[in-house]
Amino acid sequence: MASPLPTMETAHAAVLAIGTANPAKCVAQEEYVDWYFRVTKSDHLVDLKAKMKRMCDKSGIRKRHLCLTEDMIAAHPELLDRAAPSLDARLGIARDAVPELAMAAAARAIAEWGRPAADITHLVVSTNAGAHAPGADARLAELLGLRATVQRTVLYMHGCSAGCSALRLAKDIAESNRRARVLVACAEVFLIAFAAPDEARLDALVAASLFGDGAGAVIVGTDGDDDPGAPVEHPPIFHMLSASQTTIAGTHQRVSLQLSERGLDYKISGEVPALVRAGIERCMEDALAPLGLAGGGGGWNHLFWAMHPGGRAILDSYEAGLRLEPGKLAASRRVLSEYGNMSGAAIIFVLDELRRRRRRRDGGEEEEEESDEYCEWGAMVGVGPGLTIETMVLRASATGGHVGDEVKKSTTA
């Protein structure tokens, strides 16, 4: 290691609690292609269906949850017709679905946090399924009974890196506002982009093969000097050391999102896995070298990794580009397997999965093959439109944010 590890003298923001939620409807991957072609009335596209089956077979996804129902499609046939305007219908469904899903995740995060919802000072909401004002942030604040003075920010259309962007923003807010407690809620519903399969749009078929719905919520605050008067709350789970964003030059058309009267159009180039593989090490060098945590010739196995599960090929690219040992991305692969790519929300599921594995280890229930993921230092990574790579250096708390059911007094900076 090039220089000493950073000290924790500065009051860094920390993840204090995590909650996740998914819609009740769950589709197994082996049934998904049949379901998708049936509900979109596309069974006659035999070759395209076979291609999607090949994509799904190699996706590493076991099942996914979806808000979209056949009743919704029956009520809005324009969702299947690329020639018909459907944005109003999509936004109309998302107007309720996004805040409700976000609320389910946020309620779990707040319950774990242990303080009343009224103690939340800031709210950051991200979704790719919204173009409303007042939007999902205002509705979520209402549903949770947050104070009228809560400072709200909504991030629309940050793609798959939306969760990382929201956490970066929450870190900045927490570190510059004494006693701030920031609720981050990321909720995604693929119905904003759902469309019938089209031979001319194979990247849309890739998106339909991978995406699922879910919401993740996190409470962020700083953990500073002891203050006997501070409210009791859940101890830090991950300290947030530094955050960075890099746009890879010349890649701005490789992943893009376009809102039109047909809904949200994802463009995902087949070059994305190779671009990620080529660019990730330099990006991590830049993020980690200032903290003395850079890798070197032996790779990056001295860290734990919270990678956004954008697709199996993306996770393979991270693994190859950083020369990671098998098992280092087990948390991301599990989230991909159980939920698909939940776009911005997925990274919060990965943080939750990582801390769950650490708890099991602390409780004596060793994971089968993944003992090396219990490093103290790690990084969160997400790729979004741009091509933009968001990173955050994390330090897992010594207790994994869990000392039995104990809570401790945690103060702000």
Ligand SMILES: CC(=O)CC(=O)SCCNC(=O)CCNC(=O)[C@H](O)C(C)(C)COP(=O)(O)OP(=O)(O)OC[C@H]1O[C@@H](n2cnc3c(N)ncnc32)[C@H](O)[C@@H]1OP(=O)(O)O
């Ligand atoms: C939205 C955001 O902001 C950020 C994001 O996260 S974007 C989403 C990021 N995800 C991706 O880029 C997709 C990652 N891709 C994958 O995980 C894999 O390619 C996959 C699971 C889709 C397929 O697995 P694979 O190992 O590549 O299998 P492979 O046999 O090569 O491909 C299967 C078929 O899919 C096709 N395919 C794969 N990627 C494709 C792409 N991007 N566009 C069109 N077709 C594609 C292949 O051509 C192949 O077709 P045939 O069987 O007819 O030859």
